[in-house]
Structures are given as structure tokens and as C-alpha cells.
Amino acid sequence: MHYDIVVVGGGAGGLELAARLGRKLGRRDGPSSVLLIDRSVFHIWKPTLHEVAAGTLDAHQEGLSYMILARRNHFSYSPGEIIGLDPQAKRITLGEMRDETGHQVVPERTISYTHAVLALGSGSNFFGTPGAAEHAYVLERASDAERFQRHLLAAFTRAAFAEHRSLGIAIVGAGATGVELSAELLEAHALLQEGFRADQRFRLDITLVEAAPRILAGLPEKISAQAQLALERKNVRVLTATPVTEVRADALVTAQGEIAADLIVWAAGIKAADANTRLGLSVNRANQFVVDDHLRTGAPDLYALGDCAACPWGEKLVPARAQAAHQQASYLAKVLLARRRERSHDAPFVYRDFGSLVSLGENRGVGSLMGGLGGPNFFVEGLIAKWMYMSLHLNHHRAILGTGNTLVLALARLLQRRVSGRLKLH
Ligand SMILES: Cc1cc2nc3c(=O)[nH]c(=O)nc-3n(C[C@H](O)[C@H](O)[C@H](O)COP(=O)(O)OP(=O)(O)OC[C@H]3O[C@@H](n4cnc5c(N)ncnc54)[C@H](O)[C@@H]3O)c2cc1C
CATH class of the missing domain: 3.50.50.60 (FAD/NAD(P)-binding domain)
Structure with a gap:
């Protein structure tokens, strides 16, 4: 062929x-x-x-x-x-x-x-950390994310019926993936709690562990600070300058001590x-x-x-x-x-950084946009940042489906969510 x-x-x-x-x-x-x-x-x-x-x-x-x-x-x-x-x-x-x-x-x-x-x-970079590949979930493929979601659902149910009424999730790596996952888990937990009776509600304890001195280390400091504040306001425990030295089935080992967790996600780098x-x-x-x-x-x-x-x-x-x-x-x-067409195309590839946007849940985002020619850096946050973040996804769909189909699909998904709810529980 x-x-x-x-x-x-x-x-x-x-x-x-x-x-x-x-x-x-x-x-x-x-x-x-x-x-x-x-x-x-x-x-x-x-x-x-x-x-x-x-x-x-x-x-x-x-x-x-x-x-x-x-x-x-x-x-x-x-x-x-x-x-x-x-x-x-x-x-x-x-x-x-x-x-x-x-x-x-x-x-x-x-x-x-x-x-x-x-x-x-x-895929993921475990940086040779013992136990990471065996005990931590990763988000490399759709099947990884679905596997985590199934186990998360079981953990939610277990916590709702357990005496201690709490669930601990530790996320290693506070880049965009770790930060966005923390925010999305908070969202899922809040949606779930709405459907529970008061005596079934449970606490979700998320710990975000980062080896670098600040979260979102690759992005401007202002974005890191805003994102950390938003997460901490929702009771996410953010630990920076905390390298993980070992991952166990039920805990992370760090130089500052052990962090117990029911579920552990590795989002600390790519390879x-x-x-x-x-x-x-x-x-x-x-x-x-x-x-x-x-x-x-x-x-x-x-x-x-x-x-x-x-x-x-x-x-x-x-x-x-x-x-x-x-x-x-x-x-x-x-x-x-x-x-x-046997024509030449001699121009090299030039990467243009248009900035970075990070989703902090359903109605909130934070990010920076680069002006023309790498000029002034605009800080955006809140709903506007979230909409801009969502527009990146729509742009990808536009590139593979065309504008008309993208609009139809977006509308269909909006309606589907209205009927079935925002959280997948099966
Ligand atoms: C949770 C998460 C959030 C992210 N958020 C952002 C964000 O907000 N903004 C941003 O810019 N980036 C984000 N990224 C990073 C972004 O997803 C990647 O940079 C981007 O997908 C890379 O595109 P790619 O085409 O190189 O690879 P991919 O999109 O990963 O595609 C690789 C494809 O190759 C296929 N493949 C792999 N190996 C083989 C093989 N041996 N044979 C055949 N097929 C194979 C895979 O099935 C896959 O379809 C995020 C990543 C994750 C995991």
C-alpha cells in the first residue's frame, strides 16, 4: 500500500x-x-x-x-x-x-x-519515582481518564456510606493538568452533593503537590498566584517546593512527610x-x-x-x-x-505564543494573552477567560468538522447536558 x-x-x-x-x-x-x-x-x-x-x-x-x-x-x-x-x-x-x-x-x-x-x-514522565507507574492514575489516553472516572465514582459512593465521610485525592504536579483536574474534581463533588441527602454528604480533600516553588511554574507569576488563591478558597491544599520521592498505594512520600490519599493522580510532566x-x-x-x-x-x-x-x-x-x-x-x-505541486516552501516554522489559559471550573478561568509580536501581556480572568478557554476547543472542532457542524454539535451537547445533567454517574 x-x-x-x-x-x-x-x-x-x-x-x-x-x-x-x-x-x-x-x-x-x-x-x-x-x-x-x-x-x-x-x-x-x-x-x-x-x-x-x-x-x-x-x-x-x-x-x-x-x-x-x-x-x-x-x-x-x-x-x-x-x-x-x-x-x-x-x-x-x-x-x-x-x-x-x-x-x-x-x-x-x-x-x-x-x-x-x-x-x-x-505520555507521562515519572522521573524514576518509585511506585508512580504502579499506584498513580495518569491522563494519557481517553481510556486512562475513563478508568479514573470509574474508580472515582466508586470512591464517591464509598465515602458517602463510610463513617468518616471523607475522600482524599492527591495530585502530583501543579501544571495546567493538575490545576485543571483539581478544579474539575471540586465541580464534580459539588454537583454530586446536590443529589445526596444531608446524611450522605462527604468532604473531598484534594492535595496538589508541586516540586517547583509555585504552581503553574511555566506561566506568569500573576496567573500562578490567582489560580492558587482560587483553589485554596475552595479548600484545596496546595503544597509547593515539595518533591515526591515515592508513591505508595495509599500515600505519597515527600521530604516533608507522608500524604495519605484514597486516589493518586500523576500529572507531573510529560515524556x-x-x-x-x-x-x-x-x-x-x-x-x-x-x-x-x-x-x-x-x-x-x-x-x-x-x-x-x-x-x-x-x-x-x-x-x-x-x-x-x-x-x-x-x-x-x-x-x-x-x-x-512541486513548488518550494522555504519559510521556517515560527511558533507564536498567544498566551495561556487555565480552566478553574465551570465558570472561571485565568490566563494571559500575548499582544502582537510578543508585545504587552494581557491578564484575563473569570468568565471571559473561561469562554476564551472554551473557544480553543471549538476552534479545534472547527478545524476538523467545519463551522456549521461545530455549531450544531455545541448546541446538541448543551441540550444533552440540560436533560442528562452535567455529571456522568454511570
Ligand atoms: C488533561 C490535559 C489538559 C491539557 N490542557 C491543555 C491546554 O489547556 N492547552 C494546551 O495548549 N495544551 C493542553 N494540554 C496539552 C495538549 O493536549 C497536547 O500538547 C496536545 O494534545 C499535543 O498534540 P499532539 O497532536 O502532539 O498529540 P496528541 O493530541 O496526544 O495526539 C497523539 C495521537 O497519536 C496517537 N498515537 C500515539 N502513539 C501512537 C502509535 N504508536 N501509533 C499510532 N498512533 C499513535 C494517539 O492515539 C493520539 O491520537 C493538555 C493535556 C492534558 C493531558
Whole structure:
């Protein structure tokens, strides 16, 4: 099987890229020219996983089938997990797929390409902390978030019927994921309590543990301070400058002592897959493919984007964010279309930081917006920040569904929530 353009990984960046290319090439040329491969059969925008984990978003309502997205956007889709790459022969090997009973669904396959893009995203970085992989929940895939949500629901029920009437959750890492998850869990708890009798209500104790001196360490100090204040006002215990040295089944061990918890979530950093080191490409310590400022790996006609790519940005690397994956997808769409038409596209990729927004629950957000050319930094908070945060999600849907379908979907979900409630309890 041969395709002109193969995109491996249909996440925030890869799916937008395949959709842009497919729509540009149209119904006639798109499906025979562009192939998207993903190990999953449905797409969910990763920045919503903390909502899936808290039960305030249903992954199966939110998820969009790749097969349908492919048809709408005129590209081809194949399920599969990349297990091998021959960069010189330009061939990708996909592993065999089996069902739950162990029966083979699809055998191992090889696909050849003229141009390929790796958009494999990233997973968790445990920094070698003993017990973290065994005992902590992570939010890498929709299935991780759903697993946590099932266990959270059981823990909620247990707490409602227990004598001590309390539930302790410890979150390691106070970056955007840890902070947003804390806020969403508070929201889920508040919604749940509304449905309980007074004698079933229980206390939720969230402890957010961060090794750095402040939460949201990568964002401006004003945002950290506002977010910490908002969380502490809702009784979240925020511990900064507290490195976790061990994770046990029921506690975190830190230099300052042990923190008991019923559930532990690890959100302390990202690292790309170990399997990336076996693809014959140059990778950095975080297993990201090293690319130049044109997103080229060292191999012929092979690019990488998003979290799995180490792309230079001045002295630093482009941050692992959805907005970076989105910008890189737009850039590569132009490059690949130009190459298809045998035109040159020499301009390098330039990352533009438009600022950062953090959700602090249903009606609250906080963030900073960068002015033109990195100019003045505007601080936003409250409902406006929350709406702007939500508009990023809508923008992603617009890129893969078009404006009309995005509006219909947003309205349908609003109505669904009105009828079924905001919290998923089954
Ligand atoms: C809870 C949470 C909240 C976040 N909030 C924000 C936010 O507010 N703003 C922001 O900018 N960023 C946020 N991020 C980060 C953002 O989600 C990522 O930076 C972004 O999704 C990266 O896009 P990507 O395309 O590189 O990878 P992903 O979106 O992770 O997609 C990778 C895709 O590759 C597929 N894949 C992986 N390995 C293989 C394989 N071997 N073979 C085939 N397919 C494979 C996966 O199934 C997936 O579909 C958040 C992340 C999390 C977890």
C-alpha cells in the first residue's frame, strides 16, 4: 500500500493536518493521497481529558470516529500502531491488531510513503519515582481518564456510606493538568452533593503537590498566584517546593512527610514513548524526535510535529501544547501541498505564543494573552477567560468538522447536558 502523505497519530496536530490536506485535495484526490493512522478508532481532544476523568464530560459523546472524520474531510484512515520504520526505504510497519479475546483483527502491515509526518503525542514522565507507574492514575489516553472516572465514582459512593465521610485525592504536579483536574474534581463533588441527602454528604480533600516553588511554574507569576488563591478558597491544599520521592498505594512520600490519599493522580510532566527510540531517528532525553526549524527529522521527507517533536524555539524548545501542535499542523499542510505541486516552501516554522489559559471550573478561568509580536501581556480572568478557554476547543472542532457542524454539535451537547445533567454517574 502506498500513499503520497502518511500522518501517524490523529491527535490535536495530526488530525488537523490530515483534515486540512484532505479538504484541500478534495473528494477525488484526498482519499487516495492522504492516509491517517491512529492506534485508536476515535478522536478526543486531549485537553479535555481532565473533564472526562472528573465525569463532567462523557468521552463517548465527546469522541469523534476517525472513519467519519475521514469521509467528511476526504482523507483515508487506518487503525494501527506504528512499530517499525525504515526511513531510507520510506516504509512504516504497523503492528497486528487483536480483539479482547486475542483473535487477530488486522495482521502486521507495511505502508510506503512519499512524505510522512509523525504526530504521536506524549505520555507521562515519572522521573524514576518509585511506585508512580504502579499506584498513580495518569491522563494519557481517553481510556486512562475513563478508568479514573470509574474508580472515582466508586470512591464517591464509598465515602458517602463510610463513617468518616471523607475522600482524599492527591495530585502530583501543579501544571495546567493538575490545576485543571483539581478544579474539575471540586465541580464534580459539588454537583454530586446536590443529589445526596444531608446524611450522605462527604468532604473531598484534594492535595496538589508541586516540586517547583509555585504552581503553574511555566506561566506568569500573576496567573500562578490567582489560580492558587482560587483553589485554596475552595479548600484545596496546595503544597509547593515539595518533591515526591515515592508513591505508595495509599500515600505519597515527600521530604516533608507522608500524604495519605484514597486516589493518586500523576500529572507531573510529560515524556514521549520509549518506542520512539527504536525508529532509527534522532531523539532527545524526553524521547522526542529532534527536528529542525522546518519540522524535518534527519530522514528524507519525514517530519514530526506536536508533543513528540523537539523543535527549536530560540534557546528553548517549542512547548508541548495544543496551540503548538495546531500551528505546526497548519505549517506542514502548506509545506506538503507545496511539495505535491512541486513548488518550494522555504519559510521556517515560527511558533507564536498567544498566551495561556487555565480552566478553574465551570465558570472561571485565568490566563494571559500575548499582544502582537510578543508585545504587552494581557491578564484575563473569570468568565471571559473561561469562554476564551472554551473557544480553543471549538476552534479545534472547527478545524476538523467545519463551522456549521461545530455549531450544531455545541448546541446538541448543551441540550444533552440540560436533560442528562452535567455529571456522568454511570
Ligand atoms: C488533561 C490535559 C489538559 C491539557 N490542557 C491543555 C491546554 O489547556 N492547552 C494546551 O495548549 N495544551 C493542553 N494540554 C496539552 C495538549 O493536549 C497536547 O500538547 C496536545 O494534545 C499535543 O498534540 P499532539 O497532536 O502532539 O498529540 P496528541 O493530541 O496526544 O495526539 C497523539 C495521537 O497519536 C496517537 N498515537 C500515539 N502513539 C501512537 C502509535 N504508536 N501509533 C499510532 N498512533 C499513535 C494517539 O492515539 C493520539 O491520537 C493538555 C493535556 C492534558 C493531558
